[in-house]
Amino acid sequence: MNHPALAARTAVVTGAASGIGTATARTLASNGARVALLARRTERLDALAADIAAAGGQALAVTADITDQASVDAAAKAVHDAYGQVDLVVNNAGVMLPNPVSDGRLDEWTRMIDTNLTGALRVVRAFTADLTAAAGDGRTADLVNVSSIAAHVLFPEYAVYGATKAALTQLSAALRTELGPCDVRVSTIEPGLTGTELGEHIDNPELREQLGGMLTAIPALSAEDVADLVAYTVSRPRHVNLRHSVVLPTRQA
Ligand code: NDP
Numbered sequence: 001m002n003h004p005a006l007a008a009r010t011a012v013v014t015g016a017a018s019g020i021g022t023a024t025a026r027t028l029a030s031n032g033a034r035v036a037l038l039a040r041r042t043e044r045l046d047a048l049a050a051d052i053a054a055a056g057g058q059a060l061a062v063t064a065d066i067t068d069q070a071s072v073d074a075a076a077k078a079v080h081d082a083y084g085q086v087d088l089v090v091n092n093a094g095v096m097l098p099n100p101v102s103d104g105r106l107d108e109w110t111r112m113i114d115t116n117l118t119g120a121l122r123v124v125r126a127f128t129a130d131l132t133a134a135a136g137d138g139r140t141a142d143l144v145n146v147s148s149i150a151a152h153v154l155f156p157e158y159a160v161y162g163a164t165k166a167a168l169t170q171l172s173a174a175l176r177t178e179l180g181p182c183d184v185r186v187s188t189i190e191p192g193l194t195g196t197e198l199g200e201h202i203d204n205p206e207l208r209e210q211l212g213g214m215l216t217a218i219p220a221l222s223a224e225d226v227a228d229l230v231a232y233t234v235s236r237p238r239h240v241n242l243r244h245s246v247v248l249p250t251r252q253a
Contacts, residue, residue: 028088037062095116095198136182143186147190195223199211
């Protein structure tokens with residue numbers, strides 16, 4: 001779908017090295033937005049930026065670890081130096097590390113909380129002034145938070161992941177009360193099963209197999225399906241906030 005309203009936008013997409021982030025960056029760029037690509041894997045970002053440029057778009061690869069404040073500060077500076085003010089932020093980077101809580105995996109809990117929640121907050125901290133200034137100048141400004149149906153649906157062994165996503169969904173809703181009056185749209189997107197690399201970091205063989213089984217049993221969403229929803233959401237007229245969307249594969253109840 002074409003979204004001419006995106007042509008003048010300057011976007012930051014976190015987690016752009018794979019999956020939903022890559023697809024979102026491509027979709028925004030193909031609609032004319034300038035897109036800063038943030039993630040840790042530099043080679044992936046460089047390749048994506050080159051692909052986008054070859055297709056006639058504009059993208060900037062910015063290596064960043066959202067669990068590291070200095071790295072986010074440096075990324076924000078690189079984005080500002082290259083593109084100036086940002087008016088569209090997609091907080092998409094995330095990790096999903098399921099295990100029974102009784103295993104006591106403090107390492108995984110810390111990593112999920114620091115990426116999915118505090119990491120998203122670091123990005124909010126880095127770019128909220130841009131969003132409010134852009135909105136103050138009469139432009140459309142968006143903060144999109146990619147949460148998950150795990151914010152609401154209970155999955156055994158995914159308690160901490162679900163808790164981080166519930167927190168992100170709640171944060172997103174609460175931020176609307178602060179940023180909405182400044183004309184900054186805040187929207188939450190909660191995908192269901194989507195075919196990406198998300199499950200590749202699971203170190204519990206049974207849980208890896210379980211997720212693989214779900215991906216075989218249910219035709220999952222593609223990353224492009226979710227990117228399409230992000231692009232639709234941020235291309236509405238600026239007084240319209242599609243504030244909370246849940247997108248599921250048709251066969252996922
Ligand atoms: P991927 O694993 O493909 O993408 C996750 C992205 O996050 C990667 O590009 C990764 O890049 C980046 N990332 C991870 N940690 C960091 C970090 N510390 N700093 C910067 N970037 C980081 O999975 P998805 O595309 O599926 O995930 C995108 C979002 O969608 C996540 O928030 C996930 O929770 C959510 N989601 C996914 C669902 C699914 O079924 N796939 C369902 C519901 C929600 P790099 O490793 O290079 O840093």
